[in-house]
Amino acid sequence: MIKILKMKKLSILILTICSVIAFGQKVSDYKYVSIPEKFQTFKNSFDLETFLANTLKGKKYVILQGDKLKWPSEAMGNSCSIINADVINDKTMLRNRVILQFKDCNGKTILESKGNSTIKEFEEGFQDALKQALIVVPIANPVAIVQNEVATPTNVSVTATLVTESTASKYSNGKLDLQKVQIDNNQFILVKPNSSLPFATFKATTKRDVFRVKLENGDSTIGYFENGNIVIEMLQANGEYSKEVFAGK
Template structure:
């Protein structure tokens, strides 16, 4: 057993698995949206207010100071935009969020029968926000390859600077791959391959004790559970079936 230090950081390794907008804590929005350069109709402020109500930390370019805890050129925030999709009879907008690589992580359209531009666009934005999930960032993890006399260090987005309580980690194997369990918090742990910087699997608690929701490195979802001191993952197969993969403690 080895002690693992858990520190804060803002690098989003979960991007390897593909992210949702709710995975983010920080959202950047422009002071003026490109499709509304001539007249904003208050959409920027309305979007910022709505995002904050859903738990996001919003940075409005030109209005807010960039948070010191994240780098502006990092991948730890999403970028929001409002596109004008209006037709002859309706005011329509499309709410869109992209990651640092330009991939769309959320998109939602809204429309309004209100003919007045400001009221109509505001109403359309309100409709597009209905399906926007609240911020619920996963612990964004980066596992640094372990040298023989060094501890593995992981970093979590949830705190800012001071190390949190140290956790013990155990080593597990299925006879083919050796993995290390890293306890992130009471609700989440990962199995990490010591020879890779990519987590093998992320485990999050479910409503049933000792049964976990599991996200694998290829982006697929399954379940995992404890059995006789071992960690078991139901591994999805190409034929739609599942095989029982048992990882025994070393």
């Protein structure tokens, strides 16, 4: 029974990975995320707005809701420093499904991720589906974004990268099992099977197979491939670093 449940959770994770489309600029480039008071495609949104806000706060984003006059002056002075989040009701007869979207100040989609759940109860099922869709959202690592960005012309197609099942693989250090999810050519994450927060986010450096790594607790370090394994240098209490080796399974 436990094995069947694990297989179901893995299947849901793979379905989520297969349903991610990333466009150019990354969600992690942004510090501020605007979330509406109510998602428009739901008659009853089952508090998904709060669920989304709390999860993104855990990923180090600053959430903007409610009265805009109370928003930080930095955000008010540069609307393009804000990314707008939305959750769309994609329910079918058998599954609670959602589409999570992030759009920039010009209305261009930065990331779209689909999540679904076999849980039949609406509140728990929709929140579970949103949790699956949030797996691929990385920890915030904001960069300066210019106010006067030029909107993408409507007659110009946006190149999208579809993340396929083949980009997902398993790694373990003997105590912790993780899923490697390739976000794009220069970035991947290691994520726990039942978590929406990446255990570690890897970004490419100028040296082959060496990465800048941001851990789930916010610490920054480096990681690299070694003999087919993923190695992360972990800071110890004495200030020294140790190697944490995750072997491919």
